[in-house]
Amino acid sequence: MTPLRFEWARIDGLSARAFHAAIALREAVFVVEQNCVFQDADALDLQCWHLLAWSGDALAAYLRVVDPGAKYDEPSLGRVVNAAAFRGKGVGQALVTEALARCDATWPGHPNRIGAQQYLLKFYQGFGFVQTSEAYSEDGIPHIEMLRSAP
Numbered sequence: 001m002t003p004l005r006f007e008w009a010r011i012d013g014l015s016a017r018a019f020h021a022a023i024a025l026r027e028a029v030f031v032v033e034q035n036c037v038f039q040d041a042d043a044l045d046l047q048c049w050h051l052l053a054w055s056g057d058a059l060a061a062y063l064r065v066v067d068p069g070a071k072y073d074e075p076s077l078g079r080v081v082n083a084a085a086f087r088g089k090g091v092g093q094a095l096v097t098e099a100l101a102r103c104d105a106t107w108p109g110h111p112n113r114i115g116a117q118q119y120l121l122k123f124y125q126g127f128g129f130v131q132t133s134e135a136y137s138e139d140g141i142p143h144i145e146m147l148r149s150a151p
């Protein structure tokens with residue numbers, strides 16, 4: 001696999017092609033693969049940092065970090081997604097690790113909160129997140145809130 005190249009930008013700092021690649025990947029997985037009808041591109045896309053992991057010209061993975069105060073008090077990772085061809089190769093691990101390093105640099109001393117798909121409890125526990133809510137349904141998919149203390 002070509003080594004990953006990370007791009008970290010506000011929406012206005014992304015090229016139209018890069019933002020299109022991100023939205024196309026999000027829709028391919030969250031809407032089509034997970035068979036879920038919901039509003040993917042939303043107002044929070046304007047209040048977040050976007051993290052894109054490129055493998056050559058292909059977008060391998062993506063997430064966004066919503067600004068503190070926009071969704072939760074804490075900066076919040078969301079839309080964490082890998083292209084199907086890039087799963088099970090450590091790309092998700094590398095993506096979240098990069099995002100948390102960016103968070104710690106951007107908002108030193110701040111914890112992070114996420115609304116995670118429940119089936120990924122162990123995946124996020126591996127980064128120091130702990131479950132802070134009962135399971136709840138969001139767009140018909142079981143979710144839990146998780147919190148990572150500031151390092």
Ligand SMILES: CC(C)(COP(=O)(O)OP(=O)(O)OC[C@H]1O[C@@H](n2cnc3c(N)ncnc32)[C@H](O)[C@@H]1OP(=O)(O)O)[C@@H](O)C(=O)NCCC(=O)NCCS
Nearest residue numbers: 029080081082086087088089090091092093094116117123
């Ligand atoms: C979740 C996702 C980003 C993980 O990416 P990935 O590149 O496949 O994960 P990695 O190869 O880096 O695996 C990291 C660890 O998480 C575990 N893991 C990965 N996917 C998992 C899954 N679906 N269920 C449980 N554990 C999983 C791996 O076993 C691995 O553990 P290990 O280090 O002990 O071996 C990817 O599967 C995905 O895009 N899923 C669909 C979108 C989604 O549901 N996103 C979550 C929104 S909250």
